[in-house]
Amino acid sequence: MEIGISTFVETTPDPHTGEVISHAQRLREVVEEIILADQVGLDVFGVGEHHREDFAASSPAVVLAAAAPQTKHIRLTSAVTVLSSADPVRVFQDFATLDGISNGRAEIMAGRGSFIESFPLFGYNLQDYEELFDEKLDLLLTLQKSEKVTWSGKHRPAIHNRGIYPRPVQYPLPIWIGSGGNTQSVIRAGALGLPLVLAIIGGRPTQFAPLVQLYKRAAAKAGHDVSKLPVASHSHGFIAKDTETAADKFFLPTQQVMNVLGRERGWGHYSRASYDAARSFEGALYVGDPETVAQKIIHLRKNVGITRFMLHVPVGTMPHEEVMSAIELLGREVAPRVREEVAKWEATQ
Numbered sequence: 455m456e457i458g459i460s461t462f463v464e465t466t467p468d469p470h471t472g473e474v475i476s477h478a479q480r481l482r483e484v485v486e487e488i489i490l491a492d493q494v495g496l497d498v499f500g501v502g503e504h505h506r507e508d509f510a511a512s513s514p515a516v517v518l519a520a521a522a523p524q525t526k527h528i529r530l531t532s533a534v535t536v537l538s539s540a541d542p543v544r545v546f547q548d549f550a551t552l553d554g555i556s557n558g559r560a561e562i563m564a565g566r567g568s569f570i571e572s573f574p575l576f577g578y579n580l581q582d583y584e585e586l587f588d589e590k591l592d593l594l595l596t597l598q599k600s601e602k603v604t605w606s607g608k609h610r611p612a613i614h615n616r617g618i619y620p621r622p623v624q625y626p627l628p629i630w631i632g633s634g635g636n637t638q639s640v641i642r643a644g645a646l647g648l649p650l651v652l653a654i655i656g657g658r659p660t661q662f663a664p665l666v667q668l669y670k671r672a673a674a675k676a677g678h679d680v681s682k683l684p685v686a687s688h689s690h691g692f693i694a695k696d697t698e699t700a701a702d703k704f705f706l707p708t709q710q711v712m713n714v715l716g717r718e719r720g721w722g723h724y725s726r727a728s729y730d731a732a733r734s735f736e737g738a739l740y741v742g743d744p745e746t747v748a749q750k751i752i753h754l755r756k757n758v759g760i761t762r763f764m765l766h767v768p769v770g771t772m773p774h775e776e777v778m779s780a781i782e783l784l785g786r787e788v789a790p791r792v793r794e795e796v797a798k799w800e801a802t803q
Contacts, residue, residue: 455751455755455761455762455763455792455793455796455797456497456498456684456686456761456762456763457496457497457498457751457762457763457765457784457785457788457789457792457793458491458496458497458498458499458500458528458529458762458763458764458765459487459491459496459498459499459500459764459765459766459767459781459784460499460500460501460502460533460688460764460765460766461484461487461499461500461501461502461511461533461766461767461768462501462502462504462509462511462766463480463481463484463501463502463504463509463510463511463517464480464508464509464510464711464768464769464770464771465477465480465507465508465509465510465771466508466707466710466711466714466770466771467710467771468771469706469707469709469710469770469771470706474771475771477510480510481510481511481517481520483774483777484501484511484517485517485520485521485524486774486778487499487774487777487778487781488518488521488525488528488530489521489524489525490778490781490782490785491528491781491785492521492524492525492526492527492528493785494781494782494784494785494786495527495785495786495789496528496781496784496785496789497528497529497762498528498529498530498531498561498762498764499518499521499528499529499530499531500514500531500532500533500563500688500764501514501517501518501531501532501533502514502532502533502534503532503534503535503536503567503572504569504571505569505571505572505575506569506571508711508714513548514532514533514535515532515548515549515551515552515560516548518530518531518532518552518556518560519551519552519555519556522552522555522556522559523555523556525556525559527559528559529559529560529561530552530556530559530560530561531560531561531562531563531628531630532549532561532562532563532564533563533632533651533688533764534563534564534565534567534632534651535562535563535564535565536565536566536567536569536572537564537565537566537587537590537591537594538566538567538573538578538583538586538587538590539567539572539573539575539576539578539586540572540576540590541610542590542591542593542594542597542610543593543597543613543618545562545564545594546562546594546597546598546618546627547618547619547620549561549562549622549627550618550619550620550621550622550627551620553622553623553624553627554620554622554623557623558622558623558624560622560624560627560628561627561628561629561630562594562627562628562629562630563629563630563631563632563651564591564594564629564630564631564632565631565632565633566583566584566587566639568634568653578609582609585608585609586609589607589608589609589610590609590610591631592605592607593605593607593610593613594629595629595646597618598626598627598629599626601617601618601621602615602616602617602618603615603616603617603618604616628649629648629649630648630649630650630651630686631643631646631648631649631650631651632651632653632688633650633651633652633653634652634653635652635653635654635662635665637665637668640652640665640668640669640672641668641669641672642672643669643672643673644668644669644670644671644672644673644674644675644676644678644683645672645673645675645676646676647673647676647678647683648683649683649684649685649686650666650669650683650684650685650686651685651686651687651688651762651764652665652666652685652686652687652688652760653687653688654687654688654689654738654754655688655689655690655738655766656732656738657738658736658737658738659687659689659736659737659738659753659754659757659758660736660757660758662687662758663757663758663759666685666758666759666760667759669683669685670683670759684761684762685758685759685760685761685762686760686761686762686763686764687754687758687760687762687763687764688764688766689738689739689740689763689764689765689766690708690738690739690740690765690766690767690769691704691739691740691741691747691765691766691767692704692740692741692767692768692772692780693740693741693742693743693744693747693765693767693779693780693783693784693787693788694742694743694776694779694780694783695743695783696743697741697742697743697746700741700742700743701729701730701733701741701742703772703776704741704768704769704772705726705729706770707768707769707770707771707772708724708729708768708769708770709724709725709726709729709770710770711769711770712724712769735749735750735753740765744783744784744787744788744791745791747765747784747788748787748788748791748792748795751763751788751792752791752792752795752796752799755792755796755799756796756799763792765780765784767780767781
C-alpha cells in the first residue's frame with residue numbers, strides 16, 4: 455500500500471486575512487513539502503497542472519525537478535498532466551528529464567482535465583475534447599515504447615522516424631490514467647493495461663468499487679495481468695493531532711475554494727454541514743487525527759481495492775507550517791498504521 459501527497463500549488467486568498475501568497479513563494483514552499491514527504495517515508499508526491507491565477511503549477515515537471523536532487527526515494531508524478539492540450543513529445547521529454555535527474559522516480563499521470571483554461575491558451579477547441587485526449591494518449595504511449603517514432607494523427611503534425619530524447623532511466627516510463635469516475639476512461643485504462651487514478655472527492659468512496667471492478671474486467675479481457683495493475687485514489691484531507699483541530703483548520707480554506715469552483719460550475723453552496731458529513735467514516739474527506747485518517751484509508755483499501763492513496767492537502771491556502779505538520783503526521787503516524795494493517799489483512803486473503 456503506497457501513501458503520498460498531491461497538490462495543485464494553490465495561491466487562493468487566505469480565508470482569514472484575504473492575503474494572497476505570491477506564486478514564487480508557494481512554489482518554493484511546495485519544494486520543501488516534497489523534501490519533507492521523502493524524509494518521513496512517503497511513497498509518492500504529485501503536482502497537478504493548471505493555468506489559472508489561483509494555482510501556480512503550470513509546469514509540474516519543473517516543480518518536481520527542483521525537488522528531485524534533494525530527495526532520495528519518493529516517486530514524483532504529475533497529478534494530472536492535461537494531455538489533451540499538451541504536446542505529448544514535450545510531456546515525454548520533460549518527464550524523461552525528470553526521470554534522469556531523480557534516477558528513475560518519475561511518473562506521468564495523464565488526464566483530460568476538469569479545468570479547461572489550457573484549451574484556449576494553447577489554441578485547442580473544446581469540441582475536440584475527447585478526440586484530442588484519445589489521439590494524444592496514443593502518441594504518448596508510442597513514445598513510451600520506442601526511441602525512434604513514426605506516428606500520424608489529426609491534431610498534430612506527423613512524426614517520421616525521429617528519435618525522442620533524452621531517454622528515461624525507467625523502461626517503460628510509468629504512465630497512469632487519471633479519471634474522475636467516467637466509465638469510458640476507466641474501461642480505456644483497463645483495456646490499455648495502464649494504472650488508474652480515481653479522483654474520489656465527493657459522495658461515498660465505496661461507490662467507486664464497481665468502477666474498480668469494471669477496470670479490472672476490461673484489463674483482464676484485454677489480456678493484461680490484473681494483479682500487476684495498481685489503482686490509486688486522489689482524496690482531499692488534512693491531519694492534526696486531534697480531529698476537531700484538523701476539522702476546524704481545514705474547513706474555511708476548503709469552503710472558499712469549493713464555493714469559487716461552485717460558482718464557476720453551478721454547484722450548490724458548500725456549507726459546514728456538507729463538510730462535516732463528508733468527514734464521516736463513509737465520506738470522501740480524510741480529515742482528522744492520525745488514527746481516524748488511517749482507519750478510513752484502510753477501509754478504502756479493503757472495500758474499493760485502492761493500492762495507492764494520495765492525500766490532497768491543502769485544498770485552499772493554509773499556513774505552510776500546518777501543511778508541513780500534516781505531511782509529517784501522514785508519513786510518521788498514518789502510513790505505518792495503514793501498511794501494517796493492510797499487510798495483515800492481505801495475508802488472510
